[in-house]
Amino acid sequence: MIIANNVSKNFGSLTALNNFSVNCNKGECIALIGPNGSGKTTFIKTILGMVVCDSGFITVNGFNIKNDWQYRSNIGYMPQTGRYPENMTIGQVLEMMQDIRGKKNSNELDEDLINQFEIKSILHKRMRTLSGGTRQKISAALAFLFNPDLLILDEPTAGLDPLSSEILKEKIIEEKKKGKLILITSHILSELDDLVTQVIYMQDGCLCFHKTIEQLKEDTGQTKLAKAIAQVMLNK
């Protein structure tokens, strides 16, 4: 579903992505792991077209993202820090996104998270008054709202309270069962254990390995993802 081929991106003298190639298929739930500044978010933003890569190409569903923009209607994106127009209310933002996506009737929409996070009761609040956690909830609700085939979640549970992050995890598992491709970055490896099927490990903008979780555990001789990754990092 996503094919990245030799993608490179430099920010000035800093190399964020260095000949990065990866292949992700439908039905997989992939954890994007790596130290801070290893290019995880840059890769995600490149898929979304928010960052334009210097060389290489990415295709999503067979469309080259350079020439096509409609592929984004199949993507639900939850950013690391959700930035929204400050003087709009939550209700207005939700309405605007539905308007832009052109999906108005509620049977096409997946409002599970909106209901479970009880967003309907705070629709009148302005975005600038929201706490970081509430923003995360809005981002999550928006990512799942349009029933996309591809979900990209950048540190989804950072800043969420335990109850909400549990709700979100349940939702991710539910969507995974529907055969969607889910891409997650997170530093909290323990919570990825029961979610992901594959691991992509990045370092300094390069791909270190792309393995299934069983393979990784077998190779490192560990039973937990957190320990397996710790061992990988130590061996580097």
Add this chain to the structure above:
Amino acid sequence: MKKVIKYVIIDILRNKIMLAYTAFLLVLSFSIFSLEDNSAKGLLGLLNIILIIVPLVSIVFSTIYVYNSSEFIELLVSQPLKRKTIWMSLFTGLTSSMVLAFIVGVGIPILIYQSDITGMMMMVIGILLSVIFVAIAMLAAVKTRDKAKGIGIAVLLWLYFSLLFDGFVLFLVFQFSDYPVEKLMVAVSMLNPLDLARIMILLKMDISALMGYTGAVFKDFFGTGMGLTLSFSVLVCWTIIPIWFSIRKFKTKDL
């Protein structure tokens, strides 16, 4: 595209500054017209104010607005929308609110006091100037990442077009006063939309005699239908070129 424009315009209209700008122009125009007993004189007074205030407000407000909507732009870029659509919507939203403010603030008084061809010309030129300076502002805003720097550049550009350029032209004229530079002056005036606008209106008012021999050359050129068409096309170019460059830059900008 219509949907995005709608949200941009709603957002701008919610901004009190636009209302204040309209009210300010309205009060200014009415007071100038009622101060002068001859409304043609009033128009001349209004011209000088339009040439200063309209570009300043257009360029500064637009630059700040583009920077302040960085969240909005970021949100839209990750949605199924073309980057060009997003940028053009922002441009259309900004220009339509600027033009609306100008039409209400200056257009209505002109229609009441001086609704002849000169008045109409002034309205058209005021509208074009609003659009041109929004386009220049968007180019300045897309080129620089830093907000303070971007606004600084916008103000400097305004200063350049309204003051420094004239100083530069005067310097040239004095340096080369021994040569026949009048024809060259016509060409040089094309390099500044504000100068072009000023000359076009002054000539329409039939006070070119005040400008001496240069005025006569200007009259020869701008007075003809051909010259008028050319100068309007130059003003249109002043919108298209900055906005074209800004789209090109925005398409490859990292957010």
